[in-house]
Amino acid sequence: MKGQELFGKLKQAVVEGDSEQLVDLVKGAIDTADPLAMVEKGMMPGMTEIGNRFSEGEAFLPELLMAAEAWQEAMKLIKPKLLAAGASVEKRGTVVIGTVQTDIHEIGKNILANLLTIGGFDVHDIGYDAPASKFLARAEEVGADIIAASAIMSTTVPYQKDIIELLKSRGLRDRYIVMVGGGVVTQEWADQIGADGYGELASDAVEIAKQLMAKKKGA
Amino acid sequence: MISFLEVLERATTGPMMSVKEYDLKVFIPAVREVVKKYRIQFDPENPCPADNDLADRVYQAGLELYSKVGTYCTDTERVIQFTKQEIEQAVYECPKAVYFGEGPDRVEWHGRKPDDNILPHCHVGSGTNTTEDVALKMVEAYGRITRAKTLSIPSLTTAGTLHASAGSPMEILAAINMMRIARDGLRRAGRPGMAIIDLHPSCSSGIGTIASSNPEFGARKSDGWIVAPHAELKITFDSLNQVAYLSSWGANIGQEAGPMLGGYAGGAEGAAVVTLAYAFHGILVARATYHLTYPIQMMPVCSTTPGMIFLISTSSQAFARNIGAPYYALGYAAAGPATKQYFYEAAAYLLAIQSSGIGIEDVHPNKGVGTNQALPIDSEFTCEFGHGNTGITRKEANSIIKKLMGKYMPHIKKPPKGRNLYECYDLETMKPDDELKRLYDEVIKELKGYGVNFK
Numbered sequence: 001m002k003g004q005e006l007f008g009k010l011k012q013a014v015v016e017g018d019s020e021q022l023v024d025l026v027k028g029a030i031d032t033a034d035p036l037a038m039v040e041k042g043m044m045p046g047m048t049e050i051g052n053r054f055s056e057g058e059a060f061l062p063e064l065l066m067a068a069e070a071w072q073e074a075m076k077l078i079k080p081k082l083l084a085a086g087a088s089v090e091k092r093g094t095v096v097i098g099t100v101q102t103d104i105h106e107i108g109k110n111i112l113a114n115l116l117t118i119g120g121f122d123v124h125d126i127g128y129d130a131p132a133s134k135f136l137a138r139a140e141e142v143g144a145d146i147i148a149a150s151a152i153m154s155t156t157v158p159y160q161k162d163i164i165e166l167l168k169s170r171g172l173r174d175r176y177i178v179m180v181g182g183g184v185v186t187q188e189w190a191d192q193i194g195a196d197g198y199g200e201l202a203s204d205a206v207e208i209a210k211q212l213m214a215k216k217k218g219a
Numbered sequence: 220m221i222s223f224l225e226v227l228e229r230a231t232t233g234p235m236m237s238v239k240e241y242d243l244k245v246f247i248p249a250v251r252e253v254v255k256k257y258r259i260q261f262d263p264e265n266p267c268p269a270d271n272d273l274a275d276r277v278y279q280a281g282l283e284l285y286s287k288v289g290t291y292c293t294d295t296e297r298v299i300q301f302t303k304q305e306i307e308q309a310v311y312e313c314p315k316a317v318y319f320g321e322g323p324d325r326v327e328w329h330g331r332k333p334d335d336n337i338l339p340h341c342h343v344g345s346g347t348n349t350t351e352d353v354a355l356k357m358v359e360a361y362g363r364i365t366r367a368k369t370l371s372i373p374s375l376t377t378a379g380t381l382h383a384s385a386g387s388p389m390e391i392l393a394a395i396n397m398m399r400i401a402r403d404g405l406r407r408a409g410r411p412g413m414a415i416i417d418l419h420p421s422c423s424s425g426i427g428t429i430a431s432s433n434p435e436f437g438a439r440k441s442d443g444w445i446v447a448p449h450a451e452l453k454i455t456f457d458s459l460n461q462v463a464y465l466s467s468w469g470a471n472i473g474q475e476a477g478p479m480l481g482g483y484a485g486g487a488e489g490a491a492v493v494t495l496a497y498a499f500h501g502i503l504v505a506r507a508t509y510h511l512t513y514p515i516q517m518m519p520v521c522s523t524t525p526g527m528i529f530l531i532s533t534s535s536q537a538f539a540r541n542i543g544a545p546y547y548a549l550g551y552a553a554a555g556p557a558t559k560q561y562f563y564e565a566a567a568y569l570l571a572i573q574s575s576g577i578g579i580e581d582v583h584p585n586k587g588v589g590t591n592q593a594l595p596i597d598s599e600f601t602c603e604f605g606h607g608n609t610g611i612t613r614k615e616a617n618s619i620i621k622k623l624m625g626k627y628m629p630h631i632k633k634p635p636k637g638r639n640l641y642e643c644y645d646l647e648t649m650k651p652d653d654e655l656k657r658l659y660d661e662v663i664k665e666l667k668g669y670g671v672n673f674k
Contacts, residue, residue: 057518060485062247069243102385102424104293107450107482111517154348154376155385155423184348184588201518 002033007042010074014046017066019073026074035081039089043071051118054111055203061107064114071117091122093145093213096138098126099182100159105152108182112148112202119206121146132159132166139176145216146209147176152183160185161193177212181205220309223466226299226504230459233289233297238453241291241298242483246451249287250489253280259488259533266528267571267620269613274333274536281495281537282306288496290448290504294456301503309502310542317471317508317545319369320441324412326368328509330543333536333576336610340578341602342369342547345593346420347583349373353591353640354397355404360595360649362408366602369443371417371580372401376590385423394422394431402437416443416473416509425460432468440470446505447475451483451493454504466506474501474510480526481517487526490514494534498542510538511580513549519632520586521553523564528620532571532613539576547578553627555637556584556594557655560627562662565597566671567623569604574616579605584637591640596651596659607672619670 006029013022022043029038050067053059082088095116099109106128113125124142126134135147147167151157160180167173179197180190190198197212199205236245253259257280262268282303289300301309316329328340344361354373361370375393376383383393398419405413418438419431432438446461448454465472476497478484484493494514501507512534516527531548538546550568554560565582573579581597627634640646643655651659663673 055518057481060481061479061483061517062251062485065243065247104449104453104455107479108517111482153385153423154374155383155390155421158382158384186588200520203518 002029006033006038007045010038010042011046011049014043014067014070015049017063017070019066019070022070022074023077026077030077030081035078035085036087036089039078043074047071047118051115054115061111064111068114068117090120092120092210094122094124094142095146095148095209096124096126096135096142096144097148097150098130098135099128099150099152100156100163101129101131102159103151103153103156104128105150105182108152108202109150112150112181112205115202115206116209119210121209132162135163136166136170136172145177145213146179148179148181148205148209150182151180151185154184157182157185157189160195164194177216179205179209179212220312221301221305221503223462223506227459229299230292230297231295233292233299235297237296238291238293245298246288246483247485249284250484250493253284253492254485254488256280256283259492261487261526261529263525265617266525266624267532267574267613267617268529269334269617271333271536271540274533274540277491277533278495278537278541280492282499284492285496285499288452290500291453292456292459293453299504301499306499306503309499313502313542313544314508315543318441319414319416319443319471321412321439324410324414325441326414328368328545328578330539330545331576331578332539334574334612335576338609339573339605340368340545340547341366341605342371342416342578342580343367343598343601344371344373344417345581345583345597346371346374346417347587347593348376348590349593350591351375351377351396353646355400355407356646356649357593357595357640358401358404359407361598362405362410362413364595364598364602366606367598369414369416372397372415372420373593374420383421390422390424390427391430394419394427395436397421398431398436398438414439414442416471418442418444425457425464428461429464432470440468443471443473443509445473445475445511446507448497448500448505450477450479452496452500458505462504462506471509472505472507474498474505474507475513476501477513477515479515479517480530487530491530491534494530495537498538498546502544509545511547511549513551515551519553520551521564521631522550522582523552523568523627524631525624525628528567528571531568532575535572535575535577536613545578547580548572549580550582551586552582552584553586553631553634554584555635556592556597556639557643557658558635558637559658559662560630560635561637562600562659562666563623563627565600566604566666567620567627569601570608570611570616570620570671573605573608574611574613589639594640594644594651595649596655603673604671607674615670622669
C-alpha cells in the first residue's frame with residue numbers, strides 16, 4: 001500500500017486513536033514509503049482533524065489522548081528513518097508545560113499539551129506540583145521557547161508569578177515566552193504578573209502560542 | 220461498611236500503576252465500556268429526562284465503573300479497590316440524613332426523590348474569591364436570608380497584604396481569619412448557630428483545614444467540612460489526612476467533586492456515570508455524610524449547556540433514587556453577575572436539580588472566576604426559586620429548560636460580563652442599586668411567564 005491510500009489509512013488510524021493499526025501500517029510501509037510524507041500527508045492531517053473535532057466539542061480528552069498515544073508509538077518507528085534521511089518534521093517551537101507548585105490538577109494542562117503537540121510544537125510536560133525552578137531547569141535543558149504554567153486554584157495562581165520573578169532574577173526574562181492559564185486565571189491576572197500570553201480555553205492558547213512564536217521569530 | 224483503616228491499607232497495598240496507565244488503560248476504557256453496556260445516551264431534546272429506567276441504568280453503570288476503577292492514590296501510586304458488594308453495603312449503611320448547626324439554627328437534611336413534593340434543602344453563598352473588606356458583610360447578608368438553611372463562606376486570597384499561596388503560612392492565616400469573619404457575620408445576622416458547610420474554601424491543603432478547625436476561631440464539628448479528590452477519581456495523602464482528622468473529630472464530612480464533561484470521562488454520558496462513581500468514592504474513601512457535585516464542561520466553560528443539564532439531571536436522579544443521602548449541586552453560569560442571562564441560566568440549572576430530587580445551591584456567575592462576582596441577590600433568587608417550585612416535575616422542568624436555553628444558548632460562548640458587587644451594590648446597606656432591582660423584577664416577571672414560580 002502506498003500513496004493516497006496509505007495516507008488515508010494513516011490519517012484514519014490517528015483519528016481513531018488506534019495505536020495497533022497505526023503501528024502496523026507504519027511497519028508495513030516504512031521501508032518503501034517516504035517517512036516524512038507519511039507524517040506530513042497521513043498522520044499530521046489526522047492530528048489536525050482530531051484537534052478540530054475537540055475544539056468543536058465533537059471529540060473529548062480521551063480521543064485526544066488516544067490519538068496522541070498512537071502518534072507517539074508510530075513516531076518511535078519513523079524518527080530513526082527521518083534522522084537517517086536527514087529530514088525532520090518542522091516544529092513551530094518548543095514548550096515546557098506544567099502545573100504549578102502545590103497544584104495537582106492536570107486535565108487542562110494535559111489538554112493543552114496535546115493540542116500544542118497537534119499544533120506542531122515540541123512539548124515537554126513536567127507534570128504537576130512543579131516549582132518555578134523545575135520549569136526553568138527543563139526550559140534550559142531543552143532550549144524551550146515557551147514556558148506554559150497552569151494553576152487551577154486561587155491559592156496556587158501566585159506561583160505563576162514566581163516563575164516570572166525567577167526568570168527576571170536570573171536575567172532570563174527575555175529569553176522565554178511565558179503563558180499562563182487555568183480555571184481561575186484571567187487576562188487581568190496575566191497582565192498583572194507580566195505574562196506574555198493567556199487563553200481562557202486550551203484551543204485559544206494554541207493560537208496565542210502560534211502568534212507569540214511568529215512574533216518571536218520575526219523579532 | 221469497611222473501615223477507614225481498611226481503606227488506608229488498600230491505599231498502601233492496592234495494585235500499583237502510573238497515573239498515565241490508570242487514566243489511559245483503566246479509567247477511559249472502563250467508562251466507555253459501561254456507557255455502552257448500560258445504553259446511556261444523551262438526547263439534546265430532553266436535557267432533563269423523566270426516565271426512571273435511565274436513572275437506574277446510570278446508577279448501575281456508576282456502580283460497575285467504580286468497582287472496576289476504584290480511587291487512585293497519587294502518593295502511593297496504587298488503586299484503592301472495592302468490590303460491588305462492598306460498595307452496595309456501604310450505600311445501604313451510609314447515613315440518609317445529616318444534622319448541621321446549633322440551637323435554633325440547627326437543621327436536618329434528608330435525601331429527596333425525583334418529582335418530590337418536599338421542599339429542597341436551600342443552601343446559599345459562594346466559596347469564590349472575595350476581598351477581605353466585604354467578606355463580613357457578604358456573610359451577614361447570606362445569614363439574613365431566613366429561608367437559607369446552610370451557607371458557603373467566601374474564599375480570602377490574602378492574609379493582610381500577602382497572597383495566601385497554597386501550602387504557605389499565609390494560607391493558614393487566611394483560613395483562620397475567614398473562619399472568624401464568618402462566625403462574626405452570622406452573629407451579626409442573628410443566626411449564630413447557622414452551619415457553614417463549605418469548609419474550608421480559603422485553603423486547599425489539609426493542614427489549612429486542620430488549623431482553622433480550632434473552636435477558638437469559631438469552627439464546629441456541626442459545620443460541614445469538604446474533602447476533595449481531583450479529576451478523575453484521584454486522591455492524595457493530603458486529602459486522606461483531612462479525612463483521618465475530621466472523622467476522628469466526629470465532624471460532618473462533605474464529599475465534593477467536579478467531574479468534567481470533555482475530560483477523561485468523555486461526553487455527557489460518561490461524565491454522568493463518573494458523577495455517580497464519585498458518590499461511592501465519597502461514602503467509602505472520604506467517609507462523607509453529605510455530597511456536593513459541581514460537574515463542569517470544559518468548552519464552553521459552564522454548567523448550563525444541554526449536555527451539562529442532561530449530566531446533572533440523570534446523575535442526580537440516579538443518586539436520589541438509589542442512594543438517598545443528602546446531595547446538592549453547584550452550577551456555574553457562563554454569564555456574569557447582575558445580567559438577565561445569569562438568571563436564565565440559573566433558573567435552568569435549578570429546575571434540573573430540584574425536579575431531579577436533590578438540594579439546591581446558588582448558581583455561581585461568570586464560571587466562578589474573578590473576585591467579588593457573587594451577589595446576595597443570587598442567594599435570594601435560589602431560595603425564592605426553591606420555595607416557589609416545590610413539587611415541580613421533571614417533565615415540567617424539561618419543557619421550561621428548553622425555552623430558557625433558547626434564550627441563553629446563542630450567547631453562551633460570548634456571555635455578558637455583568638457587574639461585580641462593587642459596581643451594583645450599596646456596600647453600606649448591602650442592597651442592590653436601582654438598575655439591578657429593575658433588572659431583577661423584569662427577569663422574575665419574564666421567568667414567571669415561562670412557568671417558573673417564586674415565593
